[in-house]
Amino acid sequence: EAQVTQNPRYLITVTGKKLTVTCSQNMNHEYMSWYRQDPGLGLRQIYYSMNVEVTDKGDVPEGYKVSRKEKRNFPLILESPSPNQTSLYFCASSWWSGERNEQFFGPGTRLTVL
Amino acid sequence: DAKTTQPNSMESNEEEPVHLPCNHSTISGTDYIHWYRQLPSQGPEYVIHGLTSNVNNRMASLAIAEDRKSSTLILHRATLRDAAVYYCILKSAGGFKTIFGAGTRLFVKA
Numbered sequence: 001e002a003q004v005t006q007n008p009r010y011l012i013t014v015t016g017k018k019l020t021v022t023c024s025q026n027m028n029h030e031y032m033s034w035y036r037q038d039p040g041l042g043l044r045q046i047y048y049s050m051n052v053e054v055t056d057k058g059d060v061p062e063g064y065k066v067s068r069k070e071k072r073n074f075p076l077i078l079e080s081p082s083p084n085q086t087s088l089y090f091c092a093s094s095w096w097s098g099e100r101n102e103q104f105f106g107p108g109t110r111l112t113v114l
Numbered sequence: 115d116a117k118t119t120q121p122n123s124m125e126s127n128e129e130e131p132v133h134l135p136c137n138h139s140t141i142s143g144t145d146y147i148h149w150y151r152q153l154p155s156q157g158p159e160y161v162i163h164g165l166t167s168n169v170n171n172r173m174a175s176l177a178i179a180e181d182r183k184s185s186t187l188i189l190h191r192a193t194l195r196d197a198a199v200y201y202c203i204l205k206s207a208g209g210f211k212t213i214f215g216a217g218t219r220l221f222v223k224a
Contacts, residue, residue, distance in 0.1 A: 004157075031210070033212065035212075035214075042214050042215065042216050042217065043158070043201075043214035044214070045211060045212055045213070048210055048211070048212075050210060056210065058211060059211070059213070090157045090158070092157075092158075102148075102160030102163070103150075103158075103160065103212070104160070105157030105158050105159065106157055107156065107157055108156075108157050
């Protein structure tokens with residue numbers, strides 16, 4: 001089944017404790033992206049990747065890192081999480097930039113930083 | 115990417131058609147119009163997209179104004195399962211960023 005998977009689905013952590021949220025897709029997509037969703041602010045793009053080793057900032061990249069060493073994986077790294085990073089995170093992938101092609105979204109990761 | 119404007123919420127009766135409007139007055143000639151929806155407790159899912167001509171698929175129809183400054187997503191027979199937030203997005207040619215607006219929350223009454 002074609003899908004985007006995220007792990008963990010739920011995470012409660014404390015300020016400053018490094019964490020990684022994994023994202024994997026099995027559709028051989030070139031383009032992958034991370035979003036956060038907050039009440040009243042909607043979905044905002046954090047980082048995106050056009051292909052292996054090619055990444056760029058979205059609208060809200062501060063406090064996040066990403067890497068794209070393999071085509072299928074696009075982990076989101078929070079080196080020193082803070083409470084304002086408490087949010088619902090979605091990973092997405094598509095064949096390329098998405099101008100024409102649909103993005104497939106993962107099920108989401110709910111992160112709470114205490 | 116150009117911005118879009120949608121009503122905050124709309125209400126429909128089950129099994130009736132629903133027309134969800136989107137204004138995009140600053141759209142450029144190469145911007146594609148995409149629609150996604152987000153069901154409760156799920157990630158967004160693709161619905162439909164188009165450039166100039168009206169488009170139909172198994173989920174919905176997309177009607178695009180002749181001047182492309184607005185578009186309408188049409189659900190032909192709303193079901194309770196269609197209750198979701200619907201997002202209208204513009205994707206520029208070669209654009210890598212995606213900007214979601216606030217979307218329209220659709221309520222469907224039985």
